[in-house]
Amino acid sequence: MAQERLVQLLTPEGERVEDPEYSIDISADELKALYRDLVMVRRFDIEATALQRQGELGLWAQSLGQEAAQVGSGRALATGDYAFPTYREHGVAWCKGVDPVQLLGMFRGVNHGGWDPNENNFQLYTIVIGAQTLHATGYAMGLMRDKSDRAVIAYFGDGATSQGDVNEAFVFASVYLAPVVFFCQNNQWAISQPIEGQTRVPLYRRASGFGFPGIRVDGNDVLAVLAVTREALAKARRGEGPTFIEAFTYRMGAHTTSDDPSRYRLAKDLDVWKLKDPIERVKVHLARTGQADSVFFAEVDAEAEKMATELRAKIIAMPDPNPDEMFAHVYAEHHEPLEREREEFKSYQASFVDQP
């Protein structure tokens, strides 16, 4: 593949660089806040992985390596902006203020999501690949009808770009000029299928065929992601329609805790990407420019440890739902056969109670 343009504002070595189109003016406090987000999100992910290994979660989808793509885009969102995630957007959830404990319910197997999407403008995780991009587009169509100044961001991965729903979302968003940003984290792998198995052109170039701009950004550079996403959201608010952002990153972990990447990719590829770590470059930059010292880094680490400890305690204490809850929210309105079945289930259960 020819050398593609890649927006970058902070190199893997922690050096601030200029981009001809995008710039960012960021204070020391703001940069430190982003660093804190990145560390917290990674610590959360590591704790969740450990909880799965210890049997407290049935499954976990790691976000390891994708923190900058998620935090950069997540922090570009205004409070009123709505995010439609896949099942791996833990960093975006963090930025939107979703309680991390709530994210784990579905992975523990006590619910299928369960949080109120409207509380933080963060839709439930969607597992069927790409389906949420249409929901995001429809929500954006609703914003247009409401003459709202809000925008929507739809998350998906490189594999999802092969799905019909994602392509249909591009068509609808394009013809209606819907205020939606399509944020693709190209982490190079769809479980075992490499990006070459999904596309013969760089993903961001697909956008032009749909009639809207596409841009590739260093997905491990939180500043570049923030700048590019802010601009795309501003464009959406101005009524200029969708933008496709390809955040070029790497899935440093397995697809999920059930996956074994050693069967299909080389350890040395991972080594290359370790040198591009999204957190390390911010830390180096903060330290080298004297914007933060070791006390600050220690404080953030301590805070992350505390969050992880509390998370662990809450997950282990998370109760199973009452079995008859499976009948509780199938319908919003009364459904007679369902109620009868629920009663049958309850009396069957009750039939065991009085046994000696």
Add this chain to the structure above:
Amino acid sequence: MITLAKAINTGLRRSLEKDSRVMLMGEDIGKLGGVFRVTEGLQADFGEERVVDTPLAESGILGTAIGLALRGYRPVCEIQFDGFVYPAFDQITSQLAKMHARALGKVKLPIVVRIPYGGGIGAVEHHSESNEAYFAHTAGLRIVTCSNPEDGYWMIQQAIESDDPVIFFEPKRRYWDKADINTETSSIDLHKSKILKEGTDLTLITYGPSVRTCLDAARVAQTEGKNLEVIDLRSLSPLDIDPVLSSIEKTGRGVVVHEAPTFLGMGAELAAQIMEQCFYSLEAPILRVGGYNVPYPPARIEDHYLPDVDRILDAVDWAIEF
């Protein structure tokens, strides 16, 4: 006198007038008024924001409708023909049907999916299917079907008012059936079945396009001295089973009639429930008269596939003589 198509059109108009959050979306529903003209004149009166001509993508229609519903709208989606709904199958069964439960009740999905269904109009492939069982098998959806203009007028409005997703099947070969309708008060709840003709010898249980065929069969049977009861189910999920069971307890015999293939169709479910709950009232096995278990045949031979008066009376005779 008003046709079923016009009755649904008028019902949609009432809903658009009553609630500004109601919007229609689908292929060719605006200027053209839909391929069956069910949405005729609505875009002209309510504008392109509320009666939306969409790109030609069924999953896109359903998926964006879900997003609009999350934003507080009440979309009514038109699928142009029964056989074109499958590209939207995931959005309907995995997203629309389950999202309320996934959110533990914290979001509602008041979406109606209108599907013209069934055969008998001499169409090419994919334009004559009866695929209601796929959807009735999915928890979280409500499945209803009208058989006459008055029901078309009221049921579409009731479906739009429901806070749950409703799949609204419209019997396309009955679109041009005419009747006088009462537009003052709705007589019956969306999910109630209706006894259209009382009888004592056998119960015909049916819905949608087969209702008229069953009424015709009952009329012929009457001339032969057999008094048949005819029940229009109207709602397939939830199934209003109690009136069916009471009827079977009275007549002791039942025949289920629908255009869909009989294998794992609504008739199978009805026969099972009747057998479970009315075993000692039965004088004969419950029979099913439906489509054969083949792909919907070419138009020139569809009359041999669709349940007609003769096939229904054949089953009636068999059950009565059993």
